[in-house]
Amino acid sequence: MGNKFRSIETKHHEERDAFFEDLKRLDRRAFLRVAGMSAGIVAGMGLRTPQSFQLVNVAEAQGTKPRFSFAYISDTHLYEQKLNDRFVRSILKAVDDVNGLDPQPDFVLFGGDLAQLGAPEELKLGAQILKSVKAPVRMMVGEHDWFLDMGDMWKDLFGAPNYSFDHKGVHFVVLNSILEKDFWTERKLTPKERMQIVAGLDNGIQSRFEVGEPQRAWMKQDLAKVDKKTPVIVFSHSPLYKYYRPWNFWTDDADEVQALLKPFDKVTVIHGHTHQLLSNRINNIQFHGMLSTAWPWPYAPEGLPQLTVQMNRPDPFSQFDGCGDGRMDVLESGLVDKLYNLWERNPITVRASYLGSGGKQDAPPRTKLPSY
Numbered sequence: 001m002g003n004k005f006r007s008i009e010t011k012h013h014e015e016r017d018a019f020f021e022d023l024k025r026l027d028r029r030a031f032l033r034v035a036g037m038s039a040g041i042v043a044g045m046g047l048r049t050p051q052s053f054q055l056v057n058v059a060e061a062q063g064t065k066p067r068f069s070f071a072y073i074s075d076t077h078l079y080e081q082k083l084n085d086r087f088v089r090s091i092l093k094a095v096d097d098v099n100g101l102d103p104q105p106d107f108v109l110f111g112g113d114l115a116q117l118g119a120p121e122e123l124k125l126g127a128q129i130l131k132s133v134k135a136p137v138r139m140m141v142g143e144h145d146w147f148l149d150m151g152d153m154w155k156d157l158f159g160a161p162n163y164s165f166d167h168k169g170v171h172f173v174v175l176n177s178i179l180e181k182d183f184w185t186e187r188k189l190t191p192k193e194r195m196q197i198v199a200g201l202d203n204g205i206q207s208r209f210e211v212g213e214p215q216r217a218w219m220k221q222d223l224a225k226v227d228k229k230t231p232v233i234v235f236s237h238s239p240l241y242k243y244y245r246p247w248n249f250w251t252d253d254a255d256e257v258q259a260l261l262k263p264f265d266k267v268t269v270i271h272g273h274t275h276q277l278l279s280n281r282i283n284n285i286q287f288h289g290m291l292s293t294a295w296p297w298p299y300a301p302e303g304l305p306q307l308t309v310q311m312n313r314p315d316p317f318s319q320f321d322g323c324g325d326g327r328m329d330v331l332e333s334g335l336v337d338k339l340y341n342l343w344e345r346n347p348i349t350v351r352a353s354y355l356g357s358g359g360k361q362d363a364p365p366r367t368k369l370p371s372y
Contacts, residue, residue, distance in 0.1 A: 036222065066337070067169070067330050070328050075294055080125065110140060113292075118149065140176075141158075142273065144198075146193040148192065162176050177236035177271075201278050209250060211249060237271060240285075241256075249300060258282060270290065275297040277306065277340055288357045291341075307354070321343070337352055
């Protein structure tokens with residue numbers, strides 16, 4: 001016998017599944033026409049535009065064709081499904097979004113914190129879900145994936161946490177930026193205690209994140225082979241600058257890493273960890289923060305980068321508000337236009353020209369409501 005007391009989440013997914021089943025009967029041209037008409041109807045009625053319509057509209061509204069695109073999913077913070085399936089539902093939603101992109105992205109970047117407490121069951125669950133992504137997936141590690149066993153399970157599943165590759169004229173570097181100084185051995189902490197402390201962020205016991213000298217040496221050697229006019233895109237979990245130390249929105253050796261990138265003409269750093277729209281520019285480097293699928297973090301009370309366009313407060317009654325996934329359009333210049341696909345709001349694009357002009361051109365729309 002079915003449960004007549006269905007949750008809001010269950011109702012949402014049932015309605016959504018039914019909607020997509022109906023759309024399968026339409027060809028592509030009819031699909032886009034119906035999506036546009038429906039979006040107009042709900043807007044006219046003062047209703048929220050369904051997520052699926054947002055993605056289609058945005059995909060079709062991009063004016064200039066980029067060199068190529070990749071999608072991103074980040075900070076899923078998975079528990080075992082039997083403990084909490086809310087975050088499982090969210091990553092499945094993101095996978096659906098990415099698989100629905102037309103054209104498909106060249107690859108998908110997962111931005112770290114696949115698991116919540118680094119448990120093998122959490123990491124394996126995430127790996128299994130990501131297998132359903134149609135495009136190739138590139139992985140990056142976060143602190144929630146690492147500090148239970150110091151990355152052993154993550155490396156078994158996904159390989160080395162730092163690597164580089166070239167794609168269509170762009171050099172990509174993936175870093176493990178969540179290394180910390182040893183605060184656990186002298187205190188005789190168990191692996192679980194160590195993991196719990198790191199997961200707390202603002203506990204005052206752990207050290208700040210860092211890339212570390214050995215990895216910076218590897219990065220220097222890797223970049224030495226790259227022409228200085230080649231666009232470089234770096235993926236890091238923590239921002240490669242010093243944003244807000246009390247919450248560990250901070251990379252302690254960021255200055256040294258930035259110095260390695262300084263000789264290059266076009267550099268973009270894309271990071272997770274902060275769970276919010278976050279934009280910054282430091283000299284020749286453009287920075288973009290990634291959305292989380294799990295929850296949004298508030299903005300720090302000080303030190304917020306000037307170019308950030310803040311979101312208003314999330315709706316506490318919606319598990320999806322302030323969360324999302326997105327896409328990066330890599331332009332011919334090698335810089336990126338970043339699309340934030342917010343699940344309960346209008347999408348926001350932060351363009352390379354906005355960061356490049358110091359906020360004078362192509363400013364994204366700003367909310368009239370209080371920030372969070």
